Amino acid sequence: MLLFGPSGVGKTHLAIAITMAMVQQDQYCRFFPATTLVQLLQKAKASYDLPAMIQKLDRYALLVIDDIGYVRRSEMETSVLFELICHRYERKSLLVTSNQPFRDWDDIFPNGSMTVAAVDRLVHHCHIVGIKGESYRQKEAAARVPKDSAAVNEPPT
Numbered sequence: 001m002l003l004f005g006p007s008g009v010g011k012t013h014l015a016i017a018i019t020m021a022m023v024q025q026d027q028y029c030r031f032f033p034a035t036t037l038v039q040l041l042q043k044a045k046a047s048y049d050l051p052a053m054i055q056k057l058d059r060y061a062l063l064v065i066d067d068i069g070y071v072r073r074s075e076m077e078t079s080v081l082f083e084l085i086c087h088r089y090e091r092k093s094l095l096v097t098s099n100q101p102f103r104d105w106d107d108i109f110p111n112g113s114m115t116v117a118a119v120d121r122l123v124h125h126c127h128i129v130g131i132k133g134e135s136y137r138q139k140e141a142a143a144r145v146p147k148d149s150a151a152v153n154e155p156p157t
Helices: 011-024 034-045 050-057 075-088 102-107 112-123 136-144
Strands: 003-005 028-031 062-066 092-097 129-132
Touching: 003 011, 003 075, 011 028, 011 050, 011 062, 028 034, 034 050, 034 062, 034 075, 050 075, 062 075, 075 092, 075 112
Parallel strands: 003 092, 003 129, 028 062, 062 092
Antiparallel strands: none
């Protein structure tokens, strides 16, 4: 599953809810912020243990990669993420959240061919959910500011 939408519309919340529903059905799941997962995989690669780490992640029926858009175009960073995506393709489930549409994923992977290959694997057999709306955090913050406050009409300093 791929969840797309701007910041603050509930992608992570929905991903957590899906994960919890699977856990309640006795499925093993793991939730990772994308940057944390990439660091874990990089560490495994540096110690020549990446295949074993990827195999270890296979025990989870679902891996959630939250905010993939915050991973940035370093060959060292995204090659491990690409390897994980390729390994899980048609074997185990991935749920990926992103605030960037596919057209901007060239900023994530180091070259266009890797981007195309990663997206191709992710979208095959996939549910893609686009979420539109305003950030609930911004709505809540605006609700806390008094209507007659000068802060509403002035830019931050």
